[in-house]
Amino acid sequence: MTDTWTTVAILLLAVAAFVWNRLPVEIVALSVALALYGTGVISLDEAFAGFGSGTVVLIAALFVVAEALDAAGVTTWLGSLIIRFAGTSRVRLLCLMMGITAVLTALISVNGAVAALLPMVVVSAVRLGRLPSQLLMPLAFAAHAGSLLVLTGSPVNILVLNAALESAGRGIGFFEFALVGLPLLLGTVGLALWLGPRLIPDRTPDTLPKDLSAHRRTLGEHYLGGDALVRLGVPAGSDLVGSPTDRIPAAGGTGVHVVSVQGPDGRPVAGAVLAAGDHVVVRGGRDLVDAFAAQHGLEPGGAANCGLISRSYGVAEVVVAPRSDLVGTETYPGMVTDSGALVVLAHNRPRSPRAAGRNRIEAGDTLLLQGAWSALDRHTADHNVLLVDSPDAIRRQTVPLGPGSRPALAILAAMVVLLATGVVPAPVAALLAALGMVVLRVVTVGQAHRSMAWQTLILVGGMIPLSTAITQTGAAELIADALVAAIGGAGPLPLLAGIFLVTTILGQLISNTATALVIIPIALSVAAESSINPITVLMCVAVASAAALLTPVSTPANMMIMQPAGYRFGDYWKFGLAVMVLYAGVAILLVPVFWPAHVA
Missing domain, CATH: 3.30.70.1450 (Regulator of K+ conductance, C-terminal domain)
Incomplete structure (x- = not known):
């Protein structure tokens, strides 16, 4: 068996394992990398190159940036705005959430926007009594549509721009992508409102965050x-x-x-x-x-x-543990703790009147402590007491735009500028932003470590070797050549339909950037043979590359929402297929309207 067909076989087995859903997706991804190495399709270095790739570094850095925005209260502020203006209306909630997601995507990429808004959307769903699964798929799909609002929304747009300059002698304007991006965004919002309740499954994740808004x-x-x-x-x-x-x-x-x-x-x-x-x-x-x-x-x-909580200070509720060293000691409201950083506001005992004055502590008593947020984080991690709700969780949900919000927003703005101008590669820009968040103490090193969604990172790192193998062995080109050659001379619309079909098939299996790199030269050669405007086929590729909607492994953004929503591998294709029809209509019918296939 040739390397090409070996790769195709491993690809099909991987898809079958993902659909079977009996093995953790991380195990499947790592097994794919090992199988490609074991069969000699790729080398040892290529098998593990995914874990050192710029893509994985980019995603990991974006997790830290998202954690910092959440810790600083930026996403809490956005969530409060959405809840305030949406109220109990599902229509307003989805429109606001998807609109904000699309705009943020245009600034910081699909994966960055989903990572940044994910915690806010989950907490908002809990607060409004809705399942996160009904909001997170529209969140990810709005991000895909938002990637076509401006030039910087996706790396694929940059590839399309460069190809247009080389093949047609003219570029594509910064906002010109919005001619297809806006219809895709509006159509995706409409489909989420109309078909979402029927096509998006109701899933309950293993854990849900506690609503601490009140x-x-x-x-x-x-x-x-x-x-x-x-x-x-x-x-x-x-x-x-x-x-x-x-x-x-x-x-x-x-x-x-x-x-x-x-x-x-x-x-x-x-x-x-x-x-x-x-x-x-x-x-x-x-x-x-x-x-x-x-x-x-x-x-x-x-x-x-005033009150218990502000931007500078907060409270923590602790329960005195059995066999605690505090049992038998005396406490009273206003007493300063041994650390000198916290004060006891109140002392309660279960099934007893509120304790006033000086009282001896018993196991099971609760103490309400107040102090600076940093002091609460540091001094409530004590074996003598059990923390009811962590100060960090309370701060994130009750203090919009906290003390770290200014440096967090400044770093975010700097990252957006670096991404938009391309002064440095995207992984470098995101990594600089992540380092800045830690250095300026928006997040601690421990919080940065905990922000990593290891399932996503392992999945992406394990699947990158498959993308490499598909490209290197010629499997992708074999499939693309066969399909595009079959309809290359049938006219513009069948040609665009063939390009869309090939691109979307590959886009569900490998990254949309890798897909675009494979398809762009093939599509341009067919366009040249058929005397069709190269800009037309390039914009078709751009739209089709964004239509990675049918599986969680299509994009890291799809993978990010899987665990918080409780989705299974086969939950994406129903709603994804409905949105895919919209993308097909835009790529095949609307693209030739704005970029005519035959140029006079």
Whole structure:
């Protein structure tokens, strides 16, 4: 058996294994690479070259960038906008989500946009009581359509532009791609609204994130009852300046309880006197707090400085573990923890009235701790307590545009500029952005490690050798030549239909960039023989290359949504085929309208 047919056989077995869905997709991908090496089709270096490829580096770096945008509250802000304007309307929700996805794709690529918006869409689905599976496939397909809005939306567009310059002597404008991109986006949105509920399966993923959007109110009701928790600034003229921090006068007599005294940096202050610039956190009825502030010349903080959670600080709820070293020790609201970075806001005991004053801790008690977000992350990882909800998860869902949002957005803008101008290769631009997110402390090294979707990276790395083998052995060219040659002289429309068919078949099996590299020279040679405008066939290839919709292995973006949505391998083709018909109509019928096949 020749290498060509060996590659075809391995390809068919891989597709069958993916459809069978009994083996993890990572095992199938790695087995494909080993089978190609074992049969001598590719060398050892080529078998493992996928894991060092620019594609895998690009995807990994984009995961870090997406994690940073999520950690900084950028995706939370986008999600809040979508939920605010969409309300409970499925139509508005899908239109807003898919529109934002397409625009972001035009700026940072298909994979980057899906990686960045994926956490926001999953949390929004949970918050609205919808299954993520009903939103994530429209998300990925909107990204595919968005790749044709501008020149920088996809590497395939750049290949098409270069081929147009060489073959026709003229380029394709930056926004000229939108002539087909906009109809594809609008049509995809329409199909998602019309056919989505029937063709996209309802799947429940193994794990769903917890909705913490109402966490501030929930904790307030549980621990504070009807009281308000307010942070008051101490100006230089206040009569409290110089008072001992543990004996602030007249607080108890007004029905207002001082819970914590914090320095200008937000850290609790203990065993000292109150100074100008400090803050006093008080608890009580809102009217009583306002009267207390007026009495002592304190400055009520704005909305961002009140309550349990703000951009700078937050809360963590912990349960005292059995056999904890804390059992038997004394605590009280306002007590500063041993670290000096957190303060105890409240102490509750199950099936008992709210604990007030000094109380001894028992196993199973809950403590509400407040401090800077970084201090909560660092000091709540303790074997003595069990964390109910991580501060990181609370911050991501309750603090839009957090402290790291400015550097995150600046780095994102710089990455977009690098990608749009092509000053450096795309993997380098994404890697620089990922490094910038870590260096500027938008994310920690640990968060960057945890952001990796290893299933996606292993799948892509394992399947790249198959793409190499299909190209090198001539399997792709054999299939393409046979199909295109059969209809090359039948006229423009059959020719475009043949090019679309060949491109989409290959595009479901290998990357759309590799597909375009194989198809472009073949399509141009047939166009030359048939005296057809090369721009026409090139735009047909661009549209067909974006139609990687039928399997999760078609693109990394399709793979990214598989696990969070709970999809199976065979879940994509039903809705994907409906959208594919739209792509075929645009490639075969609409492309010749804007780029006529016969040029006078």
